[in-house]
Amino acid sequence: MEPTCITYKSGLRLVYLHKPSEVAHVGFFFRAGSRFEKENQTGLAHFLEHCVFKGTKKRNGIQTISRIDEVGGELNAYTAKEELCLHASFPKSHTARALELLSDISINPVFTKKEVEKEKEIIFDEINSYLDSPYDKIFDDFEEELFKGHALGNNILGVKEGLANLNKKDLEGFVRDYFFKGNLVVSFVGDVSLKTIERMLEKYLHAMPESGSQIEINPFSGYKPFRMIRKEANYQAHLVMGGMAPSYFNESRTAMAMLMNMIGGPAMNATLNISLRERHVLAYSVEANYVPYADVGFWQVYVGCESRNIKKSIKLIEKELERLQNKPISAAKLTKVKQQFKGQLALSMDVNSGLMYSLGKSLLAFGQIDTIEEIHKSIDNISADELQKLAQTYMRKSEVSSLVFDLKD
Template structure:
């Protein structure tokens, strides 16, 4: 069945992909409001709001919410990211009306009772503490802040203990009313369900949702920089970053292909050269994050104190070598990985619902599979080299490092070394 899209009168978009061969369906509400929608003194409120949505409504207690969905064998969850927050459920096909009713209830009728709010703020404080104690996670908060200093997009999703403690029930309602608007909301579903019926139910359940005018987040500007923290650990966590590509830009797929070639698996260049051949690290991989108006290309490595400097140096050497030549075989392998990911998502209603929701939120339309495959197939070795060339000559890389990092070079040294690596690779 084809993907179907309907825009409701209040601006909410309903998108479905019918999979009649399944016995279940996944459905959810995706709101284009995440940590980058927050003011500095609101940092963490998106995540707190996501938690509080499950703590009781005018007609359901927190226990009722959990029991009603689990009584039918279903599950419900939520997640906050930099640019969106999602609330979703998976149930058997006959229980789709119940799931939609629960989702509409928690998003429109949550009570935010003071006792529950205080308890959840304490829980999130523990979550923040756990993240601070996990260097492999905390280094990415450091990385994001160094890449986008002083900007909402650079602040941690969880917020700080201080900001989270400051939030009142009125602050939650104000934030919800300002950002949870129809124009920034998508109801997406995939599985055994009908589009018309879901539209009919959504129109009724969400008729008063998000009537305020949508607020557009501030524009992101990649800056680059350095964040270091010496800790008494066995391993150093090091993340290198460079300007990337926004997800709507022409070269976005090229950046994804480049990421896969450099560090997308055990056959990738970085893994083979630095882990397998030289034994300099335990783990190393590349990633590319695309946002609405910016992007960041990065390399993450976990290594011992003695080898930390060599890992950074060899990583830059490998990027420089790849900027001069990648093979058709490498590009084909990376293309196969991306195509496989797209096709495998079609086998999971949860993955597919999220996929089509993000298409609507970030592209304003659903992207047909054949269009995506055509874009993937259009990437050539030359395009990959041209993208990596920009990274090598970028004057403003980002470095985040935590652990025994005395031998990790400064970000200025990395930028200067990149030029030398490029000259050697030419």
């Protein structure tokens, strides 16, 4: 069954998918991630994600976080570079409770000085935890260098010095600027009728403003490839290699995603997993992914291995990337790659909570959701020459950056 997408006069957008299940899932997706922060407010979007659970005009913090938990559900949120999402999973009989709560914390959050200062300490601990994990840190450090001097390079968590200066007015300003109907996508997956969901949204979101004052994104330009080695690893060395890639509005987006899936996706037969792990026994962790944004994207390969294996791993990765540039993959290989990609997409759609996230993010980013048939058609249309051209465009040795976390002295 295909999802239903509706845009209301207020600008609010809803994506609804009926799925027979005792559990329902809903997400409020705001186009309000970390790249929309002002220069002196790095970390504000993530800080807000924490603080919206600290109470509303009619609930204190404990009542807020207990509202879904006490019926066996889960309430949570996340912040990304281009979106902020409040979401809940719950028994379907409590759908009204979930939609009312998400609406309340979106429209009526209250930020007391005491709670704001307390939450800063929680985030400081979160930052410490992240700094203590080279595996987590290397990805953010790589993006920081990749998008150096641009908002896309800012760490979503922010830095302690900047967070210390954020206050109630900053939080209220961000809510005022970005939490409005025209900037919101509601994604619902579950066994509750569309009419019921629409009626609930009309009731609970009526007080949300229709417009705000969100800033236009500042497109990224000026990428400069880099090669860096830092002594930041504990027991295992870490490597990230990558570079620029198409944006999510680029017609080559699907082909790029399939290319990266072939190179280092989750399957054990991914090119780099076979080369580095199975054949040469150099690494336990090998993965690759493609991250598209509105104006630009990037690809990256990660390897976790012993320090003595870093140089050989880099050479093998470069060898595989050169092979992709020099010769198109065979017709038989292309058929298998497409079949695998379609199968993995099917598996990803088999989990209702994952469906809720992907539908919400897709509608927020593109303003539409492709059908399975349309997605399969776009995959079928990918040629070996297109994959080769993408590798030649984005994976030339001179355009590839790398960051190594080697063992501390």
